[in-house]
Structures are given as C-alpha cells and as structure tokens.
Amino acid sequence: MSNLTSVVATIRLMASPGQQAAASRDAASRTLMKAAVYREYGPPEVIRIEDVEKPVPTADEVRVRIVASTVSTADWRLRKPDPPPLGWFMNGLQRPKKINILGMEFAGTVDAIGKNVTRFKVGDRVFGGSFRFGAHAEHACFPERSIARMPNNAGFEDAAAIPYGGISALHFLKTAGVKPGQKVLIYGASGSVGTAAVQLAKHFGAHVTAVCSAANFELVRSLGADEVIDYTKDDFSRAGRVYDVIQDTVGKSGFWRSMHALKRGGVYVLPGPGPVPVFGGLWAKVTGAGTVIGALAQGGVPALDFLSELVERGRFRPFIERRYPLADIAEAHRHAEGGHKKGNVVITIAPRTTSGCSGP
Ligand SMILES: NC(=O)c1ccc[n+]([C@@H]2O[C@H](COP(=O)([O-])OP(=O)(O)OC[C@H]3O[C@@H](n4cnc5c(N)ncnc54)[C@H](OP(=O)(O)O)[C@@H]3O)[C@@H](O)[C@H]2O)c1
Numbered sequence: 001m002s003n004l005t006s007v008v009a010t011i012r013l014m015a016s017p018g019q020q021a022a023a024s025r026d027a028a029s030r031t032l033m034k035a036a037v038y039r040e041y042g043p044p045e046v047i048r049i050e051d052v053e054k055p056v057p058t059a060d061e062v063r064v065r066i067v068a069s070t071v072s073t074a075d076w077r078l079r080k081p082d083p084p085p086l087g088w089f090m091n092g093l094q095r096p097k098k099i100n101i102l103g104m105e106f107a108g109t110v111d112a113i114g115k116n117v118t119r120f121k122v123g124d125r126v127f128g129g130s131f132r133f134g135a136h137a138e139h140a141c142f143p144e145r146s147i148a149r150m151p152n153n154a155g156f157e158d159a160a161a162i163p164y165g166g167i168s169a170l171h172f173l174k175t176a177g178v179k180p181g182q183k184v185l186i187y188g189a190s191g192s193v194g195t196a197a198v199q200l201a202k203h204f205g206a207h208v209t210a211v212c213s214a215a216n217f218e219l220v221r222s223l224g225a226d227e228v229i230d231y232t233k234d235d236f237s238r239a240g241r242v243y244d245v246i247q248d249t250v251g252k253s254g255f256w257r258s259m260h261a262l263k264r265g266g267v268y269v270l271p272g273p274g275p276v277p278v279f280g281g282l283w284a285k286v287t288g289a290g291t292v293i294g295a296l297a298q299g300g301v302p303a304l305d306f307l308s309e310l311v312e313r314g315r316f317r318p319f320i321e322r323r324y325p326l327a328d329i330a331e332a333h334r335h336a337e338g339g340h341k342k343g344n345v346v347i348t349i350a351p352r353t354t355s356g357c358s359g360p
Contacts, residue, residue: 030054034349035101035137036329041081044330044337047102054139056112061141062120063112066103068160069135069347071329072192075102076337078133103135103347106142107150107159117144125150128304129163136329138349148304151311158311161318161344165192166307167299168271169200169249175293176245176267180205185236185243185261188250189225190216193271195319195343197247198223203315209243211236211253219319219342237261245269255280262290270294319343325350 033054038047057063079102081087091099107127110120120126128147134140150159178184184201188194189210201208202224210225217228229236237257246258247269255276258268268290270277277294284290310316321342324332326349336345 033138034326036103036326037100038079038096038102039100040095041079041087044076044079044333046079047330047333049327049329052101052137055134055141057114057117057141059114059116060143061114062110062117062126062144062147063139063141064106064108064126064135064147065111065139066106066108066135066137066349067156068108068349069103069106070161070164070192071102071324071332071336071345071347072104072164073336074104074164075133075136076333078102079333080337099133101134101137101140103137103140104131104133105129105160105163106135106140107156108349111139114144119144120147125156125159127156127159127162127308129167129299135160136326136347136349145300148301148308151308154308154311157320157323157346157348158318161192161320161346162307162311162316163299163304165194165196165344166200166316166318167303168193168297169197169247170303170306171297171299172247172269172293173197173200173204173245176247176269176291178204178206178245182206182244183209183242183263184245184247185209185211186225187211187231187236187246187248187253187258189220189228190342191249192341192344193249195219195223196316197249198225199316201245201247203310206245209236216342223317223319241266259284259289264288264290266290268292272296320346322346323348 031054032051034049035052036047037050040046078087110122110124110126113120126147127150130142130146178201184206186194186197189198190212198208198210198220208225209227210220211229211231212220213232214230237260241263243261244263245267246262249271251271262268273294277292281292284292323346326347332345332347
C-alpha cells in the first residue's frame with residue numbers, strides 16, 4: 001500500500017458514523033430525484049411523491065431540470081384513464097406500464113445532454129412538450145426535437161404553460177387555413193386550448209367569437225375576443241350560417257348545430273380523432289357542407305419557436321389560473337379534471353437543495 005493510499009484509508013476509518021451517513025445521503029441525492037409517480041389507474045390519490053432514479057439521457061436526449069410543468073387534460077385522462085381504451089392502448093391494460101410519471105409540458109434548465117445533441121448546452125433555459133410525459137419530476141429526459149429555447153421575456157411557469165394549448169390551437173387554426181377577415185368561432189374559449197386559440201385566431205387576423213360561460217367573458221375579451229356568447233344561456237347556431245371556421249376545443253358544440261352555424265365550404269375543427277370527424281367529415285364532404293378536422297396536433301420545434309416569438313413580441317400569453325407545488329399534485333389533478341379550469345394549471349417543482357444544481 002502506498003503512503004498516500006494508507007493516509008486516505010486512515011482518514012476514512014476516522015470519519016464518524018454521522019459523517020459516513022451524511023456522505024451516503026449526499027451520494028444518493030445525486031442519483032435520486034423526487035417525482036409524482038402513479039402505478040395504478042384511478043382517482044388523483046393514486047399519484048404519490050416518491051424518490052426514484054434520476055434518468056440518464058440517451059445520445060439524442062436532453063435532460064432538463066424541471067422548474068415548472070402543468071396538469072393538462074392529457075395528464076388526468078391518462079391517469080384515470082379516460083376514455084379507458086385510450087389509456088389501455090397507450091399505457092397498459094391493467095395498470096400503467098410505459099408511463100409512470102405524468103407531465104406533458106415543461107420548462108427548466110438543461111442539466112445534461114446526450115452525445116448527439118447539438119442545439120443545447122448545460123444551463124440553457126428550455127421548454128417543450130412530449131408524448132413521452134415524465135415532467136412531474138425534478139428531472140426528465142426528452143428528445144432534442146421536442147425542446148426549444150424559452151422566450152427571453154418569460155418565466156418558467158409561463159413557458160411551461162405554452163406548449164399544450166398553444167401547439168394544439170396553432171395546428172388546428174393553420175390546418176383550417178384561417179385568413180384575415182374571416183369569422184372564427186372558438187367553442188370552449190376559456191380552457192387551455194381555447195385561451196390559446198382566441199389569441200392565435202386574432203393574430204391571424206380573424207374576427208373572433210368566443211363561446212364560454214359569462215364568468216369567463218372578461219378573460220376571453222382580455223385575450224382579444226371580439227364577441228362573446230354564454231353557452232349556458234344562448235345557442236351559437238341560432239344566427240344561421242355565420243362562421244368560416246368553428247373550432248370546438250372541448251367537443252361539446254354538437255355536430256348538427258355546428259354545421260348549421262358554418263358557412264358552406266367552411267371548416268369545423270374537433271379536439272381530436274374519433275367517429276364524428278370520420279363519419280361527419282364524410283357527410284360534410286359529400287354534401288359540400290364543408291370540411292371536418294379532428295386529429296392529433298403536430299407541432300415540434302417549429303411550433304414552439306413560433307409561439308416563443310409571439311410571446312417575445314407580446315402577441316401571445318399563456319393564461320395561468322392556478323399554481324400548485326409538486327407535493328399537492330393530486331389536488332391539481334382534481335381541479336383540472338373538474339371540467340371548468342381556466343387556461344392552465346401549473347405545477348412548480350422546487351429545486352432540491354442537496355442536488356448541487358444551480359437555481360434558475
Ligand atoms: N388533438 C390534439 O392533439 C389535442 C391537443 C390538446 C388538447 N386536446 C383536447 O382538447 C380538449 C380541450 O382541452 P383543454 O385542456 O383546453 O380543456 P380544459 O382546459 O379542461 O377546458 C376547460 C374549459 O372548458 C369549458 N367548458 C366546459 N364545458 C363547456 C361547454 N359545454 N361549452 C363551452 N365550454 C365549456 C370550461 O368553461 P366553463 O367553466 O365556462 O364551463 C373551461 O374553461 C380535450 O378534450 C383535450 O383532450 C386535443
């Protein structure tokens with residue numbers, strides 16, 4: 001044994017049990033992280049805060065130290081699941097197998113990168129959204145192609161609330177080909193997708209009618225809506241064929257009512273795929289009534305960059321109704337799935353002081 005090695009061994013032996021315990025706690029904190037984990041389908045209480053292994057990025061991935069995320073409709077739907085076949089297909093028949101940590105959208109700082117990553121370096125402030133989920137944790141790895149730089153003028157909470165509603169609204173309004181001067185009706189204008197759709201339709205130069213309850217009139221007007229209709233009192237289809245585009249963000253506008261309110265050849269947008277876009281779309285095409293769209297929204301980096309630039313120019317702002325710490329995530333789920341959230345529900349993920357990461 002060399003002199004130096006024997007000195008180190010002696011010092012190790014001299015360390016008190018308390019010091020040794022502290023050292024092993026410190027080592028564990030470098031590989032463990034707090035996460036909101038669900039291992040069975042069910043009510044919000046199935047989510048528990050646990051210490052789990054910190055993920056290691058693969059060659060094409062970026063690891064983000066998550067500062068903020070949201071509980072989106074996708075999160076609570078996958079938790080229940082709702083509708084059941086969607087959850088079973090995506091995440092396992094009897095219990096969630098592929099995804100145990102929810103959280104689709106996120107903002108934070110890059111804290112590790114894979115060897116093929118070229119667009120980011122450690123310390124960059126980034127945001128994004130991914131069907132991989134995993135953002136309800138202190139760290140998560142995402143493919144480089146689902147991440148963009150945060151808007152310069154946005155905080156982490158605002159940035160985390162951009163992708164879900166923003167990408168969906170952008171995808172559908174672009175697919176519908178909204179043009180300046182067109183009349184666009186946003187049905188369900190006060191939710192995550194709705195608050196984004198009102199702003200983006202205005203950005204594209206449309207005349208926007210927002211359908212929501214009267215309690216949300218002030219909110220949607222502040223986002224740019226030209227006219228408002230209270231769905232609890234008035235039927236938006238009563239005035240006849242008025243709208244070039246009807247974007248239903250909550251799937252409750254009703255196919256025939258919407259066809260009645262749509263100009264001939266107009267576009268009716270539903271929040272996702274299903275029998276109505278397929279069979280209703282066929283009917284609308286054959287009769288010349290219009291086009292019906294309902295699919296999964298595509299976005300990626302171009303959409304994130306587009307939204308980021310709008311935020312920097314003051315043309316788009318994600319609306320945040322409530323903020324919850326990670327520890328209260330079950331409460332956040334309960335509110336989000338109540339059906340009446342306004343805009344977005346943000347989860348703030350406190351930095352772990354022993355991890356050695358620098359603050360945002
Ligand atoms: N295809 C895709 O890729 C894609 C992407 C993202 C989202 N989506 C889907 O889009 C839908 C909306 O998501 P979201 O997160 O925006 O929902 P959300 O935020 O939960 O929507 C809540 C809002 O809906 C309003 N609302 C409820 N019932 C209504 C009704 N009968 N008429 C009008 N407004 C009503 C509520 O307003 P009041 O309180 O006034 O009732 C509330 O402000 C979900 O089904 C989601 O799965 C699809």
